[in-house]
Amino acid sequence: MLAKAWCECWMKKPQLLSFLRPITTVPHTFLPADYVYLKNRELHALIKRRDLNAALSLFHNMPLHDTVTYNLIISGFREQPERALRFYAEMGSLGIGESSTTLSSIVAVCTKAAFFREGVQVHCRVVKLGFSCNVFVGGALVGFYMRMGLSGVALELFDELPERNLAVWNVMLRGLCELRVKVEDLLGFYSRMRFEGVEPNGVTFCYLLWECGNQRRLHEGKTIHGCVWKVGLVEPNVFVANALVDFYSACGCLVGSRKCFEAIKNENVISWNSLVYVYAENSLLCEAFEVFSIMQLWGQRPSIRSLVGFLNLCSRSGELCFGKQIHCLVMKMGFDEGSVHVQSALIDMYGKCRDIEGSMAVFECLPKRTLECFNSLMTSLSHSEAVEDMVELLRLVVDEGLVPDEVTISTTLKALSVSALSSFTGSQSLHCYALKSGLGGDAAVACSLMDAYSRCGHVDLSHRIFESLPSPSAICFTSMINAYARNGMGKEGIAVLQAMIERGLKPDKVTFLCALSGCNHTGLVEEGRVVFESMKSLHGVDPDRRHFSCMVDLLCRAGLLYEAEELLLQAPGKRDCFMWSSLLRSCRVNKNEEVGTRAAQVLLELDPDDPAVWLQVSNFYAETGKFEEARQIREVALARKIVPELMKHLAHYSHTIRQSCQFAELMEMFPGIVRSCLFGQSYNLRERFPLGGVLGCGHVEIVARSDIEELKSLESFDTEEETEVEELSDIPSWRSELGGKVLVNIDSFGAAGDGESDDTEALQKAWGSACSTPKSVMLIPQGRRYLVNATKFKGPCADKLIIQIDGTLVAPDEPKNWDPKLPRVWLDFSKLDKAVFQGSGVIDGSGGKWWAASCKKNKSNPCKGAPTVRTAFLTLLALTIDTKLMELKVSAPGDSPNIDGIHISDSTNVIIQDSKIGTALEVLGKKVILDTAVLRETTNGLRIKTWQGGCGYVRGVRFENVRVGKCVQPHSHRPILL
Incomplete structure (x- = not known):
């Protein structure tokens, strides 16, 4: 009727x-x-x-x-x-x-x-x-x-039909999917169809799976999958199979997508491109590229869909270089002229990668400028905050006779609302145009208008727009809650949230974040607690870092510091610096020294490299009356501002220093440099910072973090990111990509790694393979102990060899396993040029056992005085040239007679950087420069000498910025011994 x-x-x-x-x-x-x-x-x-x-x-x-x-x-x-x-x-x-x-x-x-x-x-x-x-x-x-x-008129016409065939049912299903009805209503309509005796076909299941995927309804989609199997349409109907691949992908079940793809007996180009698109949409670049390559090997031509998937992936990840390669492939295949979707994706990719010139170049080369391409360019301009250009582009859209759609209006409104050009008049003008063009009821336009008006302070107009919507979605409710939160109207936002729940709409993480933000701005502690606790218990939404941060800030503003600290300890994932900073700031305001001290300690552990953190902690101690601690911390903060500048100057001399090193160690190594810079004095920075060397017997703990952490778990190919100047001192940095470095794992050569079995042969085989292979990395894996007898490793080796020690190398206990000719040498590396030793592992020379065995033969005074000692020292043996040690911890306890922290003989250009050395430093050579050393609890501060009866010499010695404190024998008056 x-x-x-x-x-x-x-x-x-x-x-x-x-x-x-x-x-x-x-x-x-x-x-x-x-x-x-x-x-x-x-x-x-x-x-x-x-x-x-x-x-x-x-x-x-x-x-x-x-x-x-x-x-x-x-x-x-x-x-x-x-x-x-x-x-x-x-x-x-x-x-x-x-x-x-x-x-x-x-x-x-x-x-x-x-x-x-x-x-x-x-x-x-x-x-x-x-x-x-x-x-x-x-x-x-x-x-x-x-x-x-x-839909009401359509349903009436549908019910009036005396006979309804499958085509009519499919038309209704498609229309319901386009209207985004609930999956329950859609499945109810499908049940009615089956009740009337109409058998579904592949088109029917494609519509059902499509909507289940859009609404992330995995359980209901699996039910439809079962119906597909029951009807027998999986194998013969490739369109249904592709719909299943897309459905499982949309629900985040990539295993299901892969299984559905593998179940297709005769894959066509649509199947291959569907799987490529699935991997690309889930940011799995390697898997997508692998399937893409296999597809082309099988003679299948890439489609627009797979290329758009790659471009979207580049947009999300910021992979501009890979996006340009896809652009070249698009041009080669001719998709850049005839496909609006590819053109739009290209413009969007360049824009999101912050290459607005690239977006403009693609746009200018278009044979025909469509509204979709205009919208993509406007989105690209919005990422670059070019609001004036966006407004000009909107005028160009109208001048070319195109009609702006909801995407055009909402994008312009969003850009205007967050820019300096934000004005009430501009929002009103776009609002009038939206009403005139019939877009006032569109959800995206309405949400953008609510956001724009709320930013101008006219939250009443935002409320009027919200009330005018006939059926507001969850996104519209979230926008209204955010509008109230932005204007400090937390109670009104809570009321909108309650109305949303009563309507049967499910709030998501963004909705709860907006509600908590409103409570935070208004100081509604109790309401905030209720909202926060209901997230998981009532709605099944796990609060993330943002929700915890908002709730902690709310409790801190209310002075509930103990509760805020307890909540922080319950937060999932890594501890957040921002939240602990908020807690410390509140402790400073509320004079809570107990909680503040704990917060300051955690904050310094979380971000020790940020000078602002040290200044905040210093201010807290000053507020609580601890002025000495505040002064010391403030000095550290000032020094931290200077150290990055020092690093830039050091790079000028082709040396590098890692900013990841602990500041306490840095201060011990470079107090003179820092002090000179603090007081504006000049300082000689040449020849200071260093790289690994030749290892001898003893015990050394390598604390520097590895630059190739990916190689710990994957035996693959990586590429080295070269610096502009290739010097021995360059530390390579790594990124996981194809090509470049070759991993040589000692485990691949039969090493047991249990600390008891002899792994000497496996280590020698691994060395032979790594030494003969260019750009190789010999890996000692983490978490394993390798027993190695006295061994010699001779060069020369291929270029750019890296010895990555992440596990533990253990010396043998029995003297029979040592070299009788050189009993003091365990691991002997020789004839190496530009080899790099690095890692986070341990080289355990079993020094105590070696000493005990030596004392059985040598009954001299040192052995009588210390028959069992604990030794841990590093020795660099003869004829070492251009060697660099950095970030090493060398310890020799006070009851040890050993005086050689690092023993260097007949060597030139040996650099020791950022290292903690427990004993003295003994040097024999010429042009000896000791710069910025801190000596603590030592008998002799420095000893530079020639052996009695020897033919050596000491020349050109210079000491600068040497600090000696807490000498064991201060009465000896020999802090420096020549």
Whole structure:
């Protein structure tokens, strides 16, 4: 009945007459009876091969036309809707009767072209001619009204049909999917279809799976998957199989996607591109590229979908270089000219990678500028905060005759609302345009308007827009809650949240974050507690770092510091510096020394490299009266500001220093440098910072973090990121990509790694392989102990060898396993050029056992005084050139007679940097420079000498910035011994 009322409204509005053309009657003589039939067959053949010009010429030259003739010409020009409507109007003016095919075809044309007014007129014609009950015409009208968004009219027409075939049911399912109805309603409609005895086909299941994927309904989608198996459409129907791949991907179940793909017996190009798109959309670049390569090896051509997936992945990850490679492939395949989706994705990729020039270059080269490409360029400009250019681009859209859509308006509103150009007048102007163009009820436009008005302080207008929405979605509710929170109206935001829950809408993490933010700004502690506790218990939403941060800030503002600290300790994941900073700031305001001290300690552990953290802690101690601690910490903060500048200067001399080193160690190594810079003095920075060397017997703990942590878990190929100047002192940095470094793992050569089995042979084999392979990394894996006898490692080796020690190398206990000729040497590295020793492992020389065994043979005074000692020292043996040690911890306890912390002999250009050395430093050589040393609890501060009876010498010795404190024997008066 509603449809008839619509027809009465439109009966007297002859808009279709505007499509009429002047008709010339062609006189004709007697024609054969089958003349029109034969001409219709010719016309059908021309239309079938899409030769529309010839078809149009034949149509105009025909002296007689019938209903079939017009049906053919209308279907042929369905892609040109205005021409198709012109033919239909001409048909009616000539008095040629319409058939059900005519009416269903012209309704389909109106649906596709969004000619809603003309479509309603055709509906009136359908009612007048009595075709309302025809299943084909009725199905076309159902699809037309679903496209208009009038689902009520469509359902009424659907129910009035005396017979409903599968095509009509599929039209309704498609319309319901496009309207984003709940999955429960969609499945209920499907159940009704099965109840009426209609068997589904592949199209039916594609629609159902598509909507289940859109709404992330994994359980319901698996139910549909079971129905697909039951009907037997998985293997024969490749479209259903591809829909299953997309569904599991949308629900985050990549294993299910892969299994569905592998279940397809005859994969076509759609299947391959679906899997590539799935991996790309889930940011799995390596997997996507692997499938992409295999697909091309099998002769399958990449489609627009897979290329768009790669471009979207580059947009999210900021991989501009890879995006440019995909752009080259797009140009090679010719997709850059004919595909709007690819053009739009290219513009978006360059924009999100902050290459606005690239976006503009792609846009300028477009053969035809579509609205979608304009929208992508506007989005790119918004990422670059080029708001003025966006407004100018909006004017250009209008000047070129394009009609801005909801994406255009919402993007412009978002950019205006967050920019310095934000104004109430500008928002009103765009609001007026949205209302005039019929976009005022669009959810995206409404949310952007609410956000823009709330930023201008007009939250009442935001509320009016929200109330005007006929059926606000969860996003609209979230926008309204955020608008209230931004203007300090927390109670109103809580009321909107409650209304949202009562409507059956499920709030997400963003919704709860906006509500908590409103409580925080308003000081609603109790309401904030209720919202926070209900997230997990009532709604199944796990609070993340942002929610904990907001709640902690709320409790801190209320002075509930103990509760805030307890909540911080419950926060998931890594501890957050921002939250602990908020707690410390509140402790400073509320004079809570107990909680503040704990917060300060945690804060310094979390971010020791940030000078602002040290200054905040210093201010806290000053507020609590601990002025000495505040002064010391403030000095550290000032020094931390200077150290990065020092590093830049050091880089000028082709040396590097890691900013990841602990500051306490840095202060011990470089107090003179820091002090000189603090007081504006000059300082000689040349030849200071260093790289690994030749290892001898003893015990050394390498505390520097590895630069190739990926190599600990994966035996793959990595690329080295070269610095501009290749010096021995360069520490390589790594990123996990294809090519470059070759990993040589000692475990691959039969090493047991249990600390008891002899792994000497495995280590020698690994060394042979690594030494002969360019750009290799010999890895001692983490968490394992390798027992190694006295061994020699000789070079020369291939270029850029790295010895990565992350596990533990253990020396043997028995003297028989040592070299009888050189019992003091355990691991002997020789003839190496530019080799790098690094890692976070331990080289355990078993020094105590070595000493005990030596004392059995040597009964001298040192052994009598200390028959069992603990030793841990590093020795660099003879003829070492251009060697660098950094970030080493060397210990030799006070009860040890050993005086050699690091023993260097017959060596030049040996650099020791950022190291803690427990004993003295003994040097034999020339041009000895000791710069910035801190000596504590030592008997002799420095000893530089030649052996008695030897032929050595000491020349060119310079000491600078040496600090000696807490000498064991201060009465000896020999802090420096020559």
